[in-house]
Amino acid sequence: MAALTAAMCLTLLCGCGSRNFDAAAYVKGGLDVLYLGEVSDEYLKLVVDSREDCLAMYEENAVNEAENFGKMFYVDVNNEPEEALIQLYKDIFAKSKYEVGEAAEENGGYTVEVTVYPIDLFRTSYEALDMYDREFTQRFADGEFEGAAGSDIEKDYLQGMIDILRSGLDSLGYLDAVTVTLHLTDDGDGVYTINDDDYAELHRNIIAY
Numbered sequence: 371m372a373a374l375t376a377a378m379c380l381t382l383l384c385g386c387g388s389r390n391f392d393a394a395a396y397v398k399g400g401l402d403v404l405y406l407g408e409v410s411d412e413y414l415k416l417v418v419d420s421r422e423d424c425l426a427m428y429e430e431n432a433v434n435e436a437e438n439f440g441k442m443f444y445v446d447v448n449n450e451p452e453e454a455l456i457q458l459y460k461d462i463f464a465k466s467k468y469e470v471g472e473a474a475e476e477n478g479g480y481t482v483e484v485t486v487y488p489i490d491l492f493r494t495s496y497e498a499l500d501m502y503d504r505e506f507t508q509r510f511a512d513g514e515f516e517g518a519a520g521s522d523i524e525k526d527y528l529q530g531m532i533d534i535l536r537s538g539l540d541s542l543g544y545l546d547a548v549t550v551t552l553h554l555t556d557d558g559d560g561v562y563t564i565n566d567d568d569y570a571e572l573h574r575n576i577i578a579y
Contacts, residue, residue, distance in 0.1 A: 391416070391562070392416065392473070393473035393480035393482055393554050393562070394470050394471065394472055394473040394482050395412065395413070395416060396413070396416045396417070396554070396562065397470050397473075397482045397484065397552055397554075397564070398470040399412065399413030399416060399417075400413070400417075400564070401466075401468055401470070401484070403424045403425075403427060403428055404427060404428055404431045404463075405428075405431070405463040405464075405466040405468075405576065406428075406463065406464060406466065407425065407428040407460065407463075407464075409421050409424045409425060418561065431463070432456050432457075432459045432460045432463065433456055435459045435463075435577075436452075436455045436456045436458075436459055439455060439459075442579065443531065445524060445527065445528050445531070446521075446524050452525065452528060452529075452532075454528075454529065454532050455528065455532060458532050458535060458536060461536070461539060462489060462491060462535075462539070462577060463576070465489055465491075465539070465542060466489070466576050467486070467487040467489070467544055468484055468485065468486045468487070468572075468576075469484070469485040470482060470483075470484050471483040471484065471485070473554075476553070478555075478556055479553060479554050479555040479556055479562065480553075480554040480562070481551055481552065481553055481554070482551070482552045482554065483549055483550070483551050483552075484549070484550050484551075484552060484572055485547050485548070485549050486547065486548050486549075486550060486572060486575040486576060487544035487545065487546075487547050487548075488544060488545040488546075488548065488575050488576065488577065488578035489542055489544060489576065489577045489578060490542060490543050490544060490545050490578055491535060491538050491539070491542040491577070492535070492577065492578060492579045493545070493578055493579075494538060494542065494543070495534055495535055495538050498534045499531060499534055499535075502530055502531065502534060506527055506530065510523070545578050548575045550568060550571050550572040550575065551568065552564050552565065552568045552569065552572065553565040553568055
């Protein structure tokens with residue numbers, strides 16, 4: 371779900387085509403916006419969006435992933451994701467590792483290969499998260515949270531997960547590289563967008579769950 375939503379974000383970053391349109395720089399700049407929160411002047415020359423629009427999409431990408439976290443781990447964060455969780459994802463995204471290859475013209479558009487190195491933080495934290503879940507469940511069964519509001523219990527549980535993941539940030543690694551081909555198409559008016567399915571595949575490989 372988050373991957374598809376994030377894909378929609380990227381299609382809003384429309385590239386302004388011209389004889390000198392640099393498709394590879396457009397892709398690199400778009401990924402830097404969504405994962406690093408970096409908006410270069412060079413990138414702004416290639417898109418129809420403002421710096422503020424780009425930064426809003428970066429924020430939305432982090433919120434989307436926080437909501438996806440809630441779905442995966444059955445934590446109620448979807449109505450109003452905790453700021454601590456959103457910040458955690460910004461910090462994880464800051465570790466994103468990708469390499470953008472040269473662009474090739476194809477059928478009036480372009481293809482750009484991107485090599486992604488999936489972040490292994492969740493893979494290496496799995497045992498700690500699993501143990502934490504078991505211990506928290508036992509604490510609940512033992513009556514430790516008796517009388518506490520459900521929302522407070524959820525927040526306490528979530529914070530423990532965040533602490534575990536944050537403790538692994540500095541030592542995280544990457545899985546084997548995955549290469550994804552992005553197709554850029556012209557809408558007929560010289561504006562290029564990235565294929566949603568292609569970007570969804572790339573996004574799924576930024577973080578290995």
